[in-house]
Amino acid sequence: MNYTINHEDRKNTENQKILRVSVSQWLARSLLWLLPLTFLIVAFFFPLSKILLLTFNTSTLTPENLQITTYVLRFTFYQAALSTLLTLLLGLPSAVLFARYDFRGKSLLRALTAVPFMLPTVVVAASFNALLGQRGLINTISSFLFPLSPSTIHPSPFTLILLAHVFYNTTIIIRIVSTALSSLDPKMEQTARSLGADSLRVWWNVTLPLLRPSILAATLLVFLFDFTSFGVILLLGGSQFSTLEVEIYFQAVRQFNLPLAALLSIIQLVCTLIFSILYSYLVTRNSPQLAPRPTLLRKPKTLREKIFVTTFIFLLSSFFLLPLSSLPIRSLFRLEADRGQRAEVQYGFTTDYYEELFINRRGSVFYVPPFQAILNSITYASATVVLSLLLGFPAAFALAKPTSLEKILDPIIMLPLGSSAVMLGLGFIITYGKWLTSPLLVPFAHTLIALPFVIRTLQPAIASIPERLRQAASSLGASPFEVWKNIDFPILRRATLAAGTFAFTISLGEFGATLLISRPEYPTIPVAIERFLSQPGGLNYGQAMAMATILMALTVASILLIEKFRLPNSREF
Amino acid sequence: MKHLTLLLSSFLFLLASCAPQSPATLTIMTHDSFSVSEEVVKSFEQANNAKIIFLPSGDAGAVLNKAILTKDAPLADLLFGMDNTFLSRALEADIFESYNSPELKNISDEFQLDSSNRTLPVDYGDVCINYDKNYFSENNLVVPQSLEELTKPEYAGLLVVENPATSSTGLAFLMATVAHYGDSFTDYWRALKDNGVVVVDGWETAYFTNFSASSGRGPQPLVVSYASSPSAEVSPAGESLTASILGIDTCFRQIEFVGILKGTQHRALAEKFVDFMLSKQFQEDMPLQMFVYPVNPNAVLPDTFTRYAQTPSQSATLSPDEISANRDEWIRAWTEVVLK
Numbered sequence: 060m061n062y063t064i065n066h067e068d069r070k071n072t073e074n075q076k077i078l079r080v081s082v083s084q085w086l087a088r089s090l091l092w093l094l095p096l097t098f099l100i101v102a103f104f105f106p107l108s109k110i111l112l113l114t115f116n117t118s119t120l121t122p123e124n125l126q127i128t129t130y131v132l133r134f135t136f137y138q139a140a141l142s143t144l145l146t147l148l149l150g151l152p153s154a155v156l157f158a159r160y161d162f163r164g165k166s167l168l169r170a171l172t173a174v175p176f177m178l179p180t181v182v183v184a185a186s187f188n189a190l191l192g193q194r195g196l197i198n199t200i201s202s203f204l205f206p207l208s209p210s211t212i213h214p215s216p217f218t219l220i221l222l223a224h225v226f227y228n229t230t231i232i233i234r235i236v237s238t239a240l241s242s243l244d245p246k247m248e249q250t251a252r253s254l255g256a257d258s259l260r261v262w263w264n265v266t267l268p269l270l271r272p273s274i275l276a277a278t279l280l281v282f283l284f285d286f287t288s289f290g291v292i293l294l295l296g297g298s299q300f301s302t303l304e305v306e307i308y309f310q311a312v313r314q315f316n317l318p319l320a321a322l323l324s325i326i327q328l329v330c331t332l333i334f335s336i337l338y339s340y341l342v343t344r345n346s347p348q349l350a351p352r353p354t355l356l357r358k359p360k361t362l363r364e365k366i367f368v369t370t371f372i373f374l375l376s377s378f379f380l381l382p383l384s385s386l387p388i389r390s391l392f393r394l395e396a397d398r399g400q401r402a403e404v405q406y407g408f409t410t411d412y413y414e415e416l417f418i419n420r421r422g423s424v425f426y427v428p429p430f431q432a433i434l435n436s437i438t439y440a441s442a443t444v445v446l447s448l449l450l451g452f453p454a455a456f457a458l459a460k461p462t463s464l465e466k467i468l469d470p471i472i473m474l475p476l477g478s479s480a481v482m483l484g485l486g487f488i489i490t491y492g493k494w495l496t497s498p499l500l501v502p503f504a505h506t507l508i509a510l511p512f513v514i515r516t517l518q519p520a521i522a523s524i525p526e527r528l529r530q531a532a533s534s535l536g537a538s539p540f541e542v543w544k545n546i547d548f549p550i551l552r553r554a555t556l557a558a559g560t561f562a563f564t565i566s567l568g569e570f571g572a573t574l575l576i577s578r579p580e581y582p583t584i585p586v587a588i589e590r591f592l593s594q595p596g597g598l599n600y601g602q603a604m605a606m607a608t609i610l611m612a613l614t615v616a617s618i619l620l621i622e623k624f625r626l627p628n629s630r631e632f
Numbered sequence: 633m634k635h636l637t638l639l640l641s642s643f644l645f646l647l648a649s650c651a652p653q654s655p656a657t658l659t660i661m662t663h664d665s666f667s668v669s670e671e672v673v674k675s676f677e678q679a680n681n682a683k684i685i686f687l688p689s690g691d692a693g694a695v696l697n698k699a700i701l702t703k704d705a706p707l708a709d710l711l712f713g714m715d716n717t718f719l720s721r722a723l724e725a726d727i728f729e730s731y732n733s734p735e736l737k738n739i740s741d742e743f744q745l746d747s748s749n750r751t752l753p754v755d756y757g758d759v760c761i762n763y764d765k766n767y768f769s770e771n772n773l774v775v776p777q778s779l780e781e782l783t784k785p786e787y788a789g790l791l792v793v794e795n796p797a798t799s800s801t802g803l804a805f806l807m808a809t810v811a812h813y814g815d816s817f818t819d820y821w822r823a824l825k826d827n828g829v830v831v832v833d834g835w836e837t838a839y840f841t842n843f844s845a846s847s848g849r850g851p852q853p854l855v856v857s858y859a860s861s862p863s864a865e866v867s868p869a870g871e872s873l874t875a876s877i878l879g880i881d882t883c884f885r886q887i888e889f890v891g892i893l894k895g896t897q898h899r900a901l902a903e904k905f906v907d908f909m910l911s912k913q914f915q916e917d918m919p920l921q922m923f924v925y926p927v928n929p930n931a932v933l934p935d936t937f938t939r940y941a942q943t944p945s946q947s948a949t950l951s952p953d954e955i956s957a958n959r960d961e962w963i964r965a966w967t968e969v970v971l972k
Contacts, residue, residue: 312690496685
C-alpha cells in the first residue's frame with residue numbers, strides 16, 4: 060500500500076461515496092415507505108386528525124373532566140399492566156413448549172390457543188359463563204363431587220377481565236416468541252453448555268437476552284391490546300370499570316360529548332406513542348442473529364422437561380379447551396329439557412340449530428346463508444393477508460436497518476392500535492362519506508389493525524438475517540438468488556407465515572372494524588353471530604353458537620393449513 | 633379497431649337508452665337491529681322502480697351521531713331507528729325535513745311526539761321485566777307485581793338490569809323508575825342495590841348470559857327485556873317459558889321514528905318509502921322481524937304475538953323534552969348510586 064497518497068484526496072472521494080450512497084439509499088428508503096405511509100396517511104392520520112380537529116376544543120380542559128380522565132387513565136394502566144404480566148406468565152413458557160418440544164396434538168393445541176383471538180366478545184363472555192358461571196360447568200361438577208359443601212366459585216368481574224385478556228392475547232406471545240425461539244442459532248446454546256453452563260444459566264444468560272426483541276415486541280402488542288380494551292371491559296366488567304376506550308365510546312356515542320371524547324382519544328394516542336417510543340428505544344439496542352435453520356424439535360427427555368411439558372399441555376388445554384368446548388356443546392345439545400311439558404322431553408342432542416342456519420325463516424333481507432358468510436369471511440381475510448403483507452414487507456425491511464428516518468417512523472406505525480375505533484370511525488365518515496359503504500373498504504379497515512402486527516412480526520426476523528452468513532455464502536460463489544434461497548428465505552418464510560396468520564385471524568375476528576365502516580352487503584360470520592344474539596329465543600341463541608362453532612372450526616382449519624406450509628421446511632433438516 | 637368502436641358506441645347507446653328506466657337508489661340508515669322481509673322490500677322496489685339500500689350503522693346512539701356529523705353531506709336519504717329517548721337530540725340537531733304523511737291520520741296521537749312531523753313514529757315496544765316462570769313455580773315464589781316489591785328480601789339477587797349509560801334498554805327501565813318515583817328514584821335504586829340487583833352492560837349479556845330462562849342458563853330469573861320477548865321463548869308444547877311483569881309503571885314505552893334526512897336528492901321517493909313504512913304491509917311484517925308492535929292500528933298482529941306477548945295496561949312515559957333536559961343527570965345520579 061502506498062501511504063503517501065494525498066490525504067485530502069482520499070477524504071474527498073470518501074465523502075462523495077457516502078453522499079452517493081446516501082442519495083441512492085434515500086431513494087430506496089422513500090420507495091420502501093411510499094406504499095405503507097400513503098396507506099397510513101389516507102386510512103389513519105387524515106381521517107383521525109380531521110375528526111379530532113373538528114371536535115376538540117380547549118374548553119374541555121375543566122378540572123372535572125381532568126378528574127374523570129385521571130381516574131380512567133389510572134384504571135386503564137393498572138388493568139393493562141396486570142393483564143400483560145399474567146399473559147406473559149402463561150405465554151412465555153408456552154412459547155418455549157411450542158418452539159422446542161414435540162408432542163402429540165401439538166398443531167391442534169397451538170391452533171386452539173389462537174381461536175379466542177377472533178371470537179366476538181359476546182361469544183367469549185358466553186363461554187366463560189358456561190364454564191365459570193353460577194350454573195356453569197365447574198360449579199356443577201363441584202356440587203356433584205362435594206354435595207355437602209355447596210361452595211360455589213364466583214369470580215369477581217375484575218378477575219374475569221384479567222382472565223379474558225389472558226385468554227385473548229396469549230396467542231400473541233406464543234406466536235411471536237416461539238417463532239423467534241425456533242429460529243435461534245442452537246450453536247450459541249450448545250457453546251454455552253459445552254463451556255459448563257447448566258440449562259438454567261443458559262436460559263438466563265444466553266437464550267433470554269437473544270429473545271429480548273421478540274419478547275418486547277410481543278409484550279408491547281399485548282399491552283396495547285389490553286390498554287385499549289373495549290368489549291371485554293364492557294361485557295365482563297359488570298359496568299363498574301371503564302378504560303379510556305370504553306369512556307371514549309360512552310362519551311361519544313351515549314353522551315354526545317365529542318369534545319371530551321376527543322380529549323380522551325388524544326391522551327390514548329399520546330400514551331400509545333410513549334409506549335412505542337420506549338419499545339423502539341429498547342429494541343434497537345440489540346437484535347440477535349438468527350440461524351436460517353430451525354432448532355430440532357424433540358421429545359422431552361429429562362424428568363424436569365417431562366414435568367414442564369405435561370404441566371403446560373395440561374394448563375393450556377384446560378384454559379383454552381374448556382371454555383371453547385362450550386360453544387360446540389351448546390350448538391349441538393339442549394342443556395336442559397324444555398320445561399312446562401310432561402310427555403315429550405326435548406333433552407340432548409340436536410342438529411336443529413345448524414339446519415336452521417340454512418333456512419331464512421323470517422324471510423329477512425339481512426339473512427345470510429352460512430356458506431355465504433364463510434365465503435365472505437375468507438375472501439376478506441385473504442385480501443387482508445395480501446394487502447397487509449404487501450404494505451408490511453417494505454416497512455419491515457426499512458425498519459430492520461434503521462436510519463434516522465426510521466427512528467421517527469418506527470413508533471408511529473403502532474399508532475393505529477392505540478386509536479379509538481369509535482373516533483376513527485367517525486373520522487372515516489366525515490372524510491370519506493358515501494365511499495364507506497363499499498365492501499372493498501373492508502379489507503382496508505382490517506389491514507389497518509393487522510399492519511402493526513405484521514410489521515412487528517417481520518421486522519425482528521429481517522433484522523436477524525445474519526449478514527456474515529450472506530457475505531460468506533456469496534464469497535464462496537453463491538449467486539444472490541442462492542443466498543436468498545438458502546439464508547433469507549427460510550427465516551423469512553417462518554416470519555411471513557406468522558405474520559400472515561395474524562392478518563388472517565384479525566380479519567376473521569373483525570376487531571372493531573364494524574365500528575369503522577358500515578357495509579350493507581356481504582356480512583361475515585361475526586356479523587351474523589351478532590345478528591342472532593340481538594334477538595331473544597333459544598333458536599337464535601343456538602344459531603349464534605352454531606355460527607361461532609363454524610367460525611372456530613374455520614379458524615382451526617386455516618391455522619392448521621397454514622402450518623402445513625411450515626412442516627416440509629422442518630423435515631428438511 | 634373500428635369494430636371495437638362500433639361495439640362500444642352501440643353499447644353506450646344501449647346504456648343511454650336504458651338510463652331513464654334504471655332504478656333510483658334510496659339509502660336508509662338504520663340501527664343494527666333493523667330487519668325486514670325480502671318480499672316486502674321487493675314489492676316496494678318493483679312498484680316504484682327503485683333500489684333500496686339499508687345501511688346498518690351501529691346502535692341507535694351511534695346511528696344518530698353519524699347522521700348529525702354528516703349533516704352537510706348526508707350518507708342516506710332516510711334515517712330509521714331513533715327512539716323517544718333520543719328524539720329531542722335528533723330534533724335539536726335539525727337534520728330532518730318535515731313530511732306530513734297521509735298515513736299519519738291513522739296513527740294514534742300518543743305516538744306522534746313530534747308535532748313538526750320531521751320524525752314519524754313507525755313502531756313501539758314496551759321495555760318490561762321478564763320472569764322465568766319455572767323458577768318461580770319450582771321455588772314456590774310469588775312473582776313480584778310492582779317496582780316496590782322488587783326490593784323485598786325474597787327477591788334478593790334475582791334481578792338483572794342493563795347499565796343505562798351503555799344500553800337503551802337499561803335507560804328505558806331507569807326512566808320507568810323516574811316516571812314512577814320522580815326525584816326520589818335514586819332512593820329506589822339504592823334499595824334495589826341493597827337487594828343485590830345485578831348490572832350488566834347491555835341487553836345481550838343480560839338476556840343470554842344472566843337470565844335463567846334463556847338458553848344461556850344464567851343465575852337471575854328476572855331480567856329487564858321487552859314485553860314481546862316471551863313470544864320467542866315458546867316450548868314445542870306451545871307454552872311460553874317466560875312472561876312479563878305488568879304492574880303500574882313496571883314497563884316503559886319505546887317508540888321508534890323515521891325521518892327524511894335534509895339534503896336528500898330523492899325527496900319524492902323518500903316520501904313514498906315513509907308512507908310504505910307506515911302502510912299495512914310493512915307494519916304487519918315488523919313484529920316478527922324486530923319484535924316490535926306496529927303503530928298502524930289496521931295492521932294485524934301475528935299469532936305468536938297475540939298469544940304470548942302481553943301489552944301492559946299502563947306503561948310509564950316521559951316527554952321527549954323532559955328526557956332531553958335530564959337524561960345525562962339521571963344517568964350520572966344512577967351511576968353514583970348503583971355503581972360507585
